[in-house]
Amino acid sequence: MIVRRARHRLLPLIGLAVLALAGCEENLAGGAACPTLCPGQQLEVHDTVLVASEVFDTTAIVNGMPPLGTETQLLVARYADAAGDSVISGAVLRYDSLQRNFPQADTTIPAVPIASVSTATLQFTATPDTSMIRDSMRFEVIDVDANVPDLDTATIHHLFVTRPALGTLNVNKDSVSTLHTVPIDTAFVRQHVTSGTRIRLGLRVFSYGHDSTSSVQVGVIPITSVNAAAGSQSGSSLQYMGHAAAPDTTDSLNFTNFSISKSSGGPEFRYLANYQLVLKGSPPTPSGVIAVGGLPSSRVYMRFILPSALIDSSTTIVRATLLLHQRGDVAFNDLDSISLTPRVVVASPAVTDVSKAALLLAEPTTVPLLAVRVNPNETRVDSLVLVSKSASIVTLWRAEGPLLMQRALVLQSSGEGRDPRRFLIYTNTAADTTLRPRLHLTYIPRSGFGLP
Amino acid sequence: MRTLGTLILCATVATSAAAQGTLSTQGFGYPAGGLSTHAEALGGSIAENDPLSPVNPADLTAWGRPGLYFQYDPEFRSVQANGNSDHTLTARFPMISGALNIGSRFTLGLSSTTFLDRTWETSFTGYAHFQGGDSSLYNERFSTDGAINDLRAALSFSVLPTLSIGIAGHVLTGQNRLLISRTFSDTNFAIFSQASELSYTGHSVSGGISWRPLPVISVGVSGDAGGTLNSFRNDTSLSSARVPKRVGFGTVFGGVSGLLLSANAEWNGWSAMNGLAESEVKAVDGWDWGVGAEVRAPSLFGQEFPVRLGYRHRILPFEANEAEVRETDYSFGLGIPVSRGRSRVDLSFTRANRNSALPDVQEHAWIMSFGFFIRP
Numbered sequence: 001m002i003v004r005r006a007r008h009r010l011l012p013l014i015g016l017a018v019l020a021l022a023g024c025e026e027n028l029a030g031g032a033a034c035p036t037l038c039p040g041q042q043l044e045v046h047d048t049v050l051v052a053s054e055v056f057d058t059t060a061i062v063n064g065m066p067p068l069g070t071e072t073q074l075l076v077a078r079y080a081d082a083a084g085d086s087v088i089s090g091a092v093l094r095y096d097s098l099q100r101n102f103p104q105a106d107t108t109i110p111a112v113p114i115a116s117v118s119t120a121t122l123q124f125t126a127t128p129d130t131s132m133i134r135d136s137m138r139f140e141v142i143d144v145d146a147n148v149p150d151l152d153t154a155t156i157h158h159l160f161v162t163r164p165a166l167g168t169l170n171v172n173k174d175s176v177s178t179l180h181t182v183p184i185d186t187a188f189v190r191q192h193v194t195s196g197t198r199i200r201l202g203l204r205v206f207s208y209g210h211d212s213t214s215s216v217q218v219g220v221i222p223i224t225s226v227n228a229a230a231g232s233q234s235g236s237s238l239q240y241m242g243h244a245a246a247p248d249t250t251d252s253l254n255f256t257n258f259s260i261s262k263s264s265g266g267p268e269f270r271y272l273a274n275y276q277l278v279l280k281g282s283p284p285t286p287s288g289v290i291a292v293g294g295l296p297s298s299r300v301y302m303r304f305i306l307p308s309a310l311i312d313s314s315t316t317i318v319r320a321t322l323l324l325h326q327r328g329d330v331a332f333n334d335l336d337s338i339s340l341t342p343r344v345v346v347a348s349p350a351v352t353d354v355s356k357a358a359l360l361l362a363e364p365t366t367v368p369l370l371a372v373r374v375n376p377n378e379t380r381v382d383s384l385v386l387v388s389k390s391a392s393i394v395t396l397w398r399a400e401g402p403l404l405m406q407r408a409l410v411l412q413s414s415g416e417g418r419d420p421r422r423f424l425i426y427t428n429t430a431a432d433t434t435l436r437p438r439l440h441l442t443y444i445p446r447s448g449f450g451l452p
Numbered sequence: 453m454r455t456l457g458t459l460i461l462c463a464t465v466a467t468s469a470a471a472q473g474t475l476s477t478q479g480f481g482y483p484a485g486g487l488s489t490h491a492e493a494l495g496g497s498i499a500e501n502d503p504l505s506p507v508n509p510a511d512l513t514a515w516g517r518p519g520l521y522f523q524y525d526p527e528f529r530s531v532q533a534n535g536n537s538d539h540t541l542t543a544r545f546p547m548i549s550g551a552l553n554i555g556s557r558f559t560l561g562l563s564s565t566t567f568l569d570r571t572w573e574t575s576f577t578g579y580a581h582f583q584g585g586d587s588s589l590y591n592e593r594f595s596t597d598g599a600i601n602d603l604r605a606a607l608s609f610s611v612l613p614t615l616s617i618g619i620a621g622h623v624l625t626g627q628n629r630l631l632i633s634r635t636f637s638d639t640n641f642a643i644f645s646q647a648s649e650l651s652y653t654g655h656s657v658s659g660g661i662s663w664r665p666l667p668v669i670s671v672g673v674s675g676d677a678g679g680t681l682n683s684f685r686n687d688t689s690l691s692s693a694r695v696p697k698r699v700g701f702g703t704v705f706g707g708v709s710g711l712l713l714s715a716n717a718e719w720n721g722w723s724a725m726n727g728l729a730e731s732e733v734k735a736v737d738g739w740d741w742g743v744g745a746e747v748r749a750p751s752l753f754g755q756e757f758p759v760r761l762g763y764r765h766r767i768l769p770f771e772a773n774e775a776e777v778r779e780t781d782y783s784f785g786l787g788i789p790v791s792r793g794r795s796r797v798d799l800s801f802t803r804a805n806r807n808s809a810l811p812d813v814q815e816h817a818w819i820m821s822f823g824f825f826i827r828p
Contacts, residue, residue: 037773048583319640451650
């Protein structure tokens with residue numbers, strides 16, 4: 001009985017504890033009496049569309065993207081366009097350091113030079129897009145070496161199209177493989193090996209078919225990669241069977257040369273080794289439009305001049321959408337779409353060369369502006385969202401300030417350097433003013449909410 | 453060429469937010485503090501004679517021994533307006549206090565009470581329409597959290613066994629943390645968020661007399677003389693006004709065995725705060741009066757449980773949409789002695805009805821109060 005009385009005594013305390021706990025979790029959200037009792041609780045939302053002349057002070061095309069020597073793959077291609085013309089791209093593979101002596105285990109013995117070459121090949125790995133090939137394709141290797149500066153591509157271009165092929169490889173569509181071995185002139189190789197001179201080869205491709213739309217494209221890995229564990233190298237290689245003059249030595253060996261050439265140019269070209277060379281580029285753009293992509297690829301640099309009252313004040317831009325009118329480019333028909341990607345320029349205002357500023361870009365993950373994935377063949381309006389729930393270029397601009405970062409964007413094609421298609425964007429010079437770029441802004445000035 | 457200015461489409465004229473969707477928390481907020489749980493249960497009718505309510509500093513003498521007191525007051529509020537209703541819960545800790553005897557005739561008391569509680573939030577959902585015909589669902593929140601608190605240091609002096617006097621200095625201080633946010637359901641919109649903080653400082657003095665002319669009657673009179681009250685945002689002074697004056701008197705009658713009757717009235721000069729607001733929000737002077745009765749309930753478990761009933765009516769400080777807001781309270785409470793009467797737990801339940809001349813707006817609340825009085 002004593003126990004039961006003790007329990008009874010605890011009941012009121014338990015009840016109180018329950019009541020107290022019920023009042024611990026606040027729930028403040030109301031608003032049923034608004035707007036009667038909340039006349040001032042209304043944000044000032046502005047929605048406006050600015051035309052390009054109010055938005056940009058600079059709109060420039062930067063050609064030749066990606067820069068020579070920075071390609072992730074070397075496009076060797078030939079695209080037949082709808083007009084019966086074509087866009088042609090080749091690769092320059094540079095073997096500035098050749099193996100000219102037989103390896104000796106005993107380094108005290110003089111090296112035995114290669115005296116003759118019996119076979120020579122150029123090997124590279126690439127997977128052609130067989131959907132483009134009608135019947136067959138043919139690779140051609142050309143000597144493109146010349147005593148000119150690295151960036152004198154005009155001379156190289158001239159050699160590419162005027163010199164005869166050192167070797168060819170015909171491949172039928174039904175026997176396409178990933179490893180391609182092009183036999184090349186052994187006399188040419190022997191002469192360079194024995195004379196101590198370098199070899200620089202051009203690689204181009206032809207496509208053959210029963211109609212004029214036959215195209216071909218392959219991507220050659222531009223760099224030599226080294227497997228440290230296995231001690232092996234991979235990449236395009238120049239191979240030849242070398243022979244020594246003296247019969248009492250190891251008189252025959254297959255030599256494999258990987259591309260390890262370095263640029264002799266300035267520091268900005270220090271990575272220049274193998275590179276891609278467009279032999280015949282995309283046709284000129286019509287007036288009033290600018291191209292993003294194509295071959296050689298171009299980017300569009302756009303510098304904004306938005307009012308400081310919007311960017312540098314306490315105003316919050318909640319939406320900024322760049323509206324670009326796209327003119328359909330029917331030169332290359334393809335059902336696949338590619339991306340028109342806005343990239344944030346991180347160059348400071350001290351970088352006045354637009355072509356350099358267009359290379360100094362934030363990583364896409366820093367400000368993840370969404371790309372627009374469309375087919376360049378279409379005529380449409382592209383909406384590039386610059387301020388959204390997931391990313392805001394304005395927040396970055398405001399944080400960095402105008403003295404540290406240019407307020408500029410670069411438009412880039414996802415097919416840059418490896419797709420002939422291009423986005424044709426109407427500019428502020430378009431005859432039809434309705435086709436000019438626009439910026440749709442929605443912003444909210446700082447509220448006076450504070451003291452009642 | 454179209455310009456920025458001519459393309460503003462959806463601009464609405466903004467005014468500073470003066471209201472918050474309830475009748476009670478208009479302006480700088482709801483006057484939640486100043487009464488102990490014991491006094492709340494009696495409709496505030498013993499405020500001038502209650503040592504636990506930091507109203508009349510002369511009552512500190514009645515603490516008897518050093519002790520501590522703190523209080524928890526959750527408020528369950530419902531607002532009906534325009535056919536809609538809200539149900540909210542605001543948790544408040546409106547008071548903490550303590551007292552210490554200095555010699556046989558002086559008592560020093562320190563307390564912190566909520567002077568004006570500005571804690572509320574409104575949430576609104578609607579559609580925003582933009583150029584080009586697109587629209588997006590959005591949710592908008594305005595919220596504020598915080599209060600102006602009254603820190604009081606008081607000293608009482610027992611002139612006679614039946615008469616004591618007291619004085620107190622008050623520092624008013626506190627913050628309001630303000631937040632606005634608007635989120636759009638369309639992910640192509642960024643979230644708008646604006647946070648800021650207001651702070652307040654002020655001071656005043658108060659004094660009072662507590663007199664027991666007869667063994668069954670106690671009378672208390674006190675008043676506050678307002679000093680300056682300032683508002684700041686960061687280091688920037690925003691506005692300045694006077695702390696409201698107050699004068700009150702009350703009496704407790706114990707002439708009937710087992711029954712205590714009490715009555716209290718006070719006048720608050722809230723209009724002194726009018727200079728503190730930026731908008732046209734208006735504070736109004738008003739009376740606050742209450743009556744109550746405490747009955748000694750039959751003994752349970754060897755302890756006496758006083759049962760309390762109270763009624764209170766007051767004018768709230770700030771008008772709602774230019775209409776005066778009145779509050780009428782009906783309260784009930786208990787006192788639970790602890791540690792053989794040295795300490796006590798007080799409970800009260802108050803039904804607060806708030807109304808104004810505004811049609812279709814009604815506000816009701818249940819305010820629970822838990823007071824813990826501890827004396828070693």
